Structure formats: C-alpha cells, structure tokens
Amino acid sequence: MLEIRNLTVTIDDVEVLADIDLTLPEGELHVLLGPNGSGKSSLLATILGLPPYRIVAGEILFDGAPIQTLPLEARARLGIGLAYQRPPSLEGVTVSSFAAAIGAWDRLEREAAALDLTAFLDRDMNVGFSGGEIKRWEVLKLVLQDPRLLLFDEPESGVDLEHVIAVGEAIAHAVRSPDRKGRACSGLVITHTGLILNHVKADRAHIMKDGRILHSGDPQALFAHIQTDGYSVPA
Amino acid sequence: MTTTTQDMAKLSNEERDILHDVGFDDPSARAATSVLADREMRMALSNDPGVEILPLSEALRTYDFVQDLMFGLVSPDENEHIAMVAEHMHDPLGHFVWVKPGAKVRLPVQCFTLLETPQGRQFTHDVTLIDEGAEVEMISGAAVPGSVHKGRHISIGESYMRKGASCSSVSIEHWGAAMDVYSYGYAHLEEGARSRSTAIMMAPLTHHLSRSHTILDADTNAVSQAIVFAPEGTERIIETETRLAGEGARSEDVARMVSVGGRIVNSAMLVGDAAGTNGFLGCDGLKLSDTGEIMAVPSLRARAEGAMLSHEASVGMIDSEKLDYLMATGLDEDTARNLIVTGFLRLDHGAIPAGVRTRVVEMIEQAKSGGM
Numbered sequence: 080m081l082e083i084r085n086l087t088v089t090i091d092d093v094e095v096l097a098d099i100d101l102t103l104p105e106g107e108l109h110v111l112l113g114p115n116g117s118g119k120s121s122l123l124a125t126i127l128g129l130p131p132y133r134i135v136a137g138e139i140l141f142d143g144a145p146i147q148t149l150p151l152e153a154r155a156r157l158g159i160g161l162a163y164q165r166p167p168s169l170e171g172v173t174v175s176s177f178a179a180a181i182g183a184w185d186r187l188e189r190e191a192a193a194l195d196l197t198a199f200l201d202r203d204m205n206v207g208f209s210g211g212e213i214k215r216w217e218v219l220k221l222v223l224q225d226p227r228l229l230l231f232d233e234p235e236s237g238v239d240l241e242h243v244i245a246v247g248e249a250i251a252h253a254v255r256s257p258d259r260k261g262r263a264c265s266g267l268v269i270t271h272t273g274l275i276l277n278h279v280k281a282d283r284a285h286i287m288k289d290g291r292i293l294h295s296g297d298p299q300a301l302f303a304h305i306q307t308d309g310y311s312v313p314a
Numbered sequence: 315m316t317t318t319t320q321d322m323a324k325l326s327n328e329e330r331d332i333l334h335d336v337g338f339d340d341p342s343a344r345a346a347t348s349v350l351a352d353r354e355m356r357m358a359l360s361n362d363p364g365v366e367i368l369p370l371s372e373a374l375r376t377y378d379f380v381q382d383l384m385f386g387l388v389s390p391d392e393n394e395h396i397a398m399v400a401e402h403m404h405d406p407l408g409h410f411v412w413v414k415p416g417a418k419v420r421l422p423v424q425c426f427t428l429l430e431t432p433q434g435r436q437f438t439h440d441v442t443l444i445d446e447g448a449e450v451e452m453i454s455g456a457a458v459p460g461s462v463h464k465g466r467h468i469s470i471g472e473s474y475m476r477k478g479a480s481c482s483s484v485s486i487e488h489w490g491a492a493m494d495v496y497s498y499g500y501a502h503l504e505e506g507a508r509s510r511s512t513a514i515m516m517a518p519l520t521h522h523l524s525r526s527h528t529i530l531d532a533d534t535n536a537v538s539q540a541i542v543f544a545p546e547g548t549e550r551i552i553e554t555e556t557r558l559a560g561e562g563a564r565s566e567d568v569a570r571m572v573s574v575g576g577r578i579v580n581s582a583m584l585v586g587d588a589a590g591t592n593g594f595l596g597c598d599g600l601k602l603s604d605t606g607e608i609m610a611v612p613s614l615r616a617r618a619e620g621a622m623l624s625h626e627a628s629v630g631m632i633d634s635e636k637l638d639y640l641m642a643t644g645l646d647e648d649t650a651r652n653l654i655v656t657g658f659l660r661l662d663h664g665a666i667p668a669g670v671r672t673r674v675v676e677m678i679e680q681a682k683s684g685g686m
C-alpha cells in the first residue's frame with residue numbers, strides 16, 4: 080500500500096530524514112520506534128504532505144503511484160489519515176460540526192461511545208481537552224475519516240490506564256477491519272512507550288534514529304532489545 | 315388580544331420575506347409583535363397579557379410614567395444625532411414595550427424596523443421596560459427591501475430592567491449597502507437583573523456607528539456578544555461602555571469581528587465602580603483578505619477596590635496550522651475556511667436562528683468571491 084524509496088527531507092535546508100526506505104503492505108500494521116527528535120513525526124507528516132517539510136530526494140508511492148507532489152487534501156482523499164501528536168485547537172468548531180463537514184455525522188455518536196467521548200460532541204475541537212482526551216479524539220477523528228492508510232503519532236502517550244485499552248482496541252479495530260468501501264487498511268503507529276504493542280498485534284517494527292531507519296524486524300523482539308540495549312541495531 | 319388575518323394583511327408578502335431574514339416569525343408564534351415601516355407603526359399587537367406593546371407616541375399619552383422613561387438614560391442633547399431625533403418629531407416614532415411585573419413570557423417578543431423608501435431618512439426612538447421579576451426573550455431586526463440601498467437611519471433605544479428582571483435578546487440588522495446608520499443604545503439593569511444579548515451586524519453598509527452604554531447595579535449579570543462582519547466598502551464603528559456600578563455586578567462582553575476588506579473599529583470600555591464586581595471584555599478579529607482593517611481597543615478602568623476587570627484581544631488571519639489540520643481530513647480549502655470562520659463567529663450558538671446562520675454563511679461566501 081505504501082512504499083517509500085530513498086526519501087530525504089529537509090526543513091530550512093536542515094536534513095531531518097535521510098535515505099528512508101520503508102514498505103508497508105496492505106493489511107499490515109507497523110510500529111515506528113525511536114528516541115525523541117529522531118524524525119518519526121517528520122516521516123508521518125511527510126507522507127501526508129504537511130508543511131514545512133521539503134522532499135529533496137526519493138519518492139512516496141501509495142497504491143503504486145507517486146504522491147509526493149500531491150497537495151495535502153488530495154492525499155487525504157486518496158485515503159491517508161493522521162492522528163496528530165499535538166493537534167491545534169479550533170475555537171468554535173465543535174466535534175459535531177466537524178463530523179457533519181466530513182460527512183460522518185450519522186456515525187459520530189456510535190463511534191464516540193467506543194472511545195468514551197460521548198460527552199464531547201458539542202465541545203470545540205481540542206479546546207481544553209486533556210492530553211489523554213486529545214489522543215482519544217484524534218483516534219476518533221481518524222475512525223470518522225475512514226482512511227485506508229492510518230498514521231498514528233504517539234497515540235497512547237498521556238492516556239490514562241483506564242482508557243489505554245480502549246485506544247489500543249480502537250486502533251487495532253480501525254486498522255484490521257476493512258474501510259467502509261470494504262478495502263483492506265494498513266497502519267503505521269509511532270510508539271514511545273511500546274504500551275500499544277500489548278493491545279495491537281503489530282506485524283513489523285522499525286527503529287529510527289537521527290533521521291534514518293536503523294533496523295526493522297519483529298516488534299516484540301525489537302522492543303525487548305530497546306529496553307535492554309537502547310535504540311541500536313541488535314547484534 | 316389575538317392575532318387575526320387582518321393583522322397579517324398589514325404586511326405584504328415581500329415585507330414578510332425580508333423580515334424573515336432578520337428573525338421575524340408569524341405573530342401568532344410570538345408573545346407580541348411590532349413592525350415599523352418608514353414613518354408608520356404598521357403593527358403593534360400582543361397575544362400575552364404580560365406584554366404591552368404600543369407606538370411610543372401612544373404610550374406617552376396612555377401612561378404618565380413613559381415620559382420619564384423617554385430620555386431617562388440619555389440626555390436629548392447628548393450629541394447632534396440624538397438632538398436631531400429629539401427635535402425632529404412632535405410625535406416620536408418607535409415602540410414602547412412593557413413586560414409587566416412578574417410576567418414570565420413564554421414566547422419571544424419581536425420588534426422590527428423596515429426602511430422602504432430609497433433615500434429615506436428614518437429616526438426612531440424605542441423604549442423597553444422589563445418590570446420587576448419579569449422574564450422575556452426578545453428578537454429585533456432591521457431590514458430594507460432589495461430596491462433600497464441608500465438612506466439614513468438613526469435610532470435611540472432605552473431599556474430599563476427592573477429588579478430581578480431577566481431578558482435574553484437577539485438583534486439582527488440587514489441595511490442597504492450604501493446606507494449610513496447610527497444606533498445609540500442605553501440600558502440600565504437594576505439589582506439582580508440578568509441580561510444575555512447577541513447582536514448580529516453582518517450585511518454590508520457604508521457606515522455604521524453603534525454606541526451602547528450599560529449601567530449595572532448590584533448583583534446584576536450581563537452577557538453580551540456581537541458578531542460583526544465588514545466586506546469591502548463597509549465601515550463599522552462600535553463603541554461600548556459597561557459600568558459595573560453596584561456591588562457584585564458581573565459582565566462579559568465579547569465581540570467577534572471578521573473583515574473581508576472592510577474596516578471595523580471596536581472600542582470597548584469597562585468601568586469597575588464598585589467592590590466585588592467582575593467584568594470581562596473580549597475582542598477577537600479575523601481578517602480574511604489583505605485589504606481592510608480591524609482595530610480592537612479594549613480599555614479597563616477600575617475605580618473601586620475589589621473590581622476585577624480583564625480583557626483579551628486578538629486580531630489575525632486564519633492560522634495555517636488549523637487550516638492544514640482540517641484539510642488533512644480531506645476537506646477542501648473553502649470548506650475548511652468556512653468551518654473556521656463560522657466557528658470563530660460561534661454561529662452554532664443556540665441564540666442565533668437557523669435561517670440567520672445560513673444567510674451569514676452565504677454573505678461571507680459572497681464577500682470572499684467579490685460578489686458583494
């Protein structure tokens with residue numbers, strides 16, 4: 080579904096991603112592991128086409144076609160969606176009015192219940208949300224948007240234990256079940272804590288460091304390695 | 315008194331259509347209705363024993379006390395416009411609304427002004443008395459037919475809210491594109507009174523000065539919001555003064571302004587004259603084009619110990635991060651902008667009639683595409 084080849088990306092001429100190769104087949108869920116500042120968020124933002132990232136080399140293929148020159152909303156319409164790490168707050172724009180604008184109003188109440196967000200329908204998006212509420216809302220936003228390639232940026236950080244299972248299950252369900260047109264989905268999840276691995280069965284993990292993918296392999300094994308030896312290439 | 319078909323025949327279909335856009339509903343669905351057209355009070359009727367609604371000239375003859383209410387909150391020589399209104403008419407033009415003591419009025423009271431003659435000059439004076447413990451909802455609107463774009467309207471409004479009275483109100487104006495409008499509003503809230511008001515100033519006109527002055531006695535609570543829009547060629551000057559005069563008075567005064575090439579100046583003054591008062595001023599501006607101007611001038615004046623006054627002001631363009639956030643869900647840029655602008659203006663606020671909301675969105679659309 081997603082294929083990234085030799086991708087190098089800069090911000091203000093400073094390299095933030097270097098020579099990235101990554102293949103995410105249809106139906107798979109991968110996790111990205113890596114220290115702060117290693118470029119994980121930059122990679123997701125570049126896939127979606129958010130500023131200020133500039134691609135200086137390489138390409139991004141979605142369903143076999145290059146997308147790196149497409150504008151943001153065109154990529155979103157092809158079926159790419161991102162649950163933000165730190166979304167902006169939109170004063171006056173309620174969760175309901177947003178759901179109506181993306182044509183998901185009829186599903187809002189049911190999907191919100193699964194993430195314990197029923198009380199949030201009349202709230203302004205991200206305004207006064209706690210850290211954990213933001214994460215739950217971002218997952219709900221993606222579920223409503225119904226993309227085929229689901230990108231999650233640290234979806235579990237700041238989420239209390241009571242809700243982390245619901246968030247994990249919602250992510251697993253969203254990636255593992257087909258979209259509303261019946262097509263298979265894929266997911267790429269940034270995880271800092273690895274907590275999410277207890278709730279979603281990931282197919283593969285990638286370790287990022289200094290803007291590069293150091294190593295890829297079995298998620299549980301790599302996570303265990305990181306916990307003992309840090310973000311390095313296993314022997 | 316109940317509404318009859320005779321009453322309805324006093325308005326043409328076109329008049330009713332124009333008025334609908336500014337909040338009018340069938341008089342049978344309202345507690346009371348007044349409609350002033352050009353220089354004539356076309357309709358003044360009440361279906362509710364708790365509400366009296368009369369042309370002001372008639373009210374002056376009917377009730378002794380009305381002469382003390384008229385020019386009770388503002389002097390007839392306050393400024394040249396007010397002096398002109400005061401001297402212009404032997405028979406004042408406008409309505410007198412009286413909500414009787416203790417009345418809990420179930421349906422809204424609606425009052426409208428129409429200017430139907432091109433190059434018309436209209437000077438009005440309205441007096442509203444919401445008596446002790448009364449509760450009411452008011453809708454007021456002003457409009458012109460499509461054929462009128464030039465003219466002048468000057469209005470004075472005086473509102474008295476007696477002890478413990480409560481009022482929520484919405485006002486919507488839709489004047490002609492080349493008109494000059496001057497509105498002067500004065501209000502006095504006695505002990506324990508509560509008011510909640512929304513003013514919608516959206517349709518284009520050449521120049522609008524809106525000045526209001528509110529005095530809040532002890533333990534009153536006044537929440538007001540203004541929704542202001544200025545397309546190219548429109549200038550709106552808004553001046554408000556809120557005086558927290560009695561202990562425990564609270565106010566919240568928020569203006570949300572959008573310019574697409576027009577000029578908006580909002581000067582808001584909050585005065586804390588008594589202890590234990592609490593007041594907030596908010597002025598937020600959103601500029602949707604490179605031309606035009608928004609100026610927000612909030613001022614605070616604390617004159618008593620224990621007056622807590624604060625303000626927040628912001629003026630800017632649409633934040634590109636917010637736009638991207640919405641577009642990242644597949645929304646096109648126009649839809650994303652509209653969502654941000656209507657959100658900014660809080661148009662889904664319950665106080666705003668749905669029909670008005672739709673019109674406001676259309677107006678912004680039109681202004682952005684230069685069709686205004």
Ligand SMILES: Nc1ncnc2c1ncn2[C@@H]1O[C@H](COP(=O)(O)OP(=O)(O)O)[C@@H](O)[C@H]1O
Nearest residue numbers: 090095113114115116117118119120121122131
């Ligand atoms: N908008 C930006 N402007 C400048 N530098 C940025 C910006 N966003 C990210 N960076 C830099 O890019 C690098 C990678 O950041 P990021 O992708 O957020 O890392 P991670 O998500 O792995 O913590 C960091 O050095 C960060 O400071």
Ligand SMILES: [Mg+2]
Nearest residue numbers: 119120121164
């Ligand atoms: Mg990050």
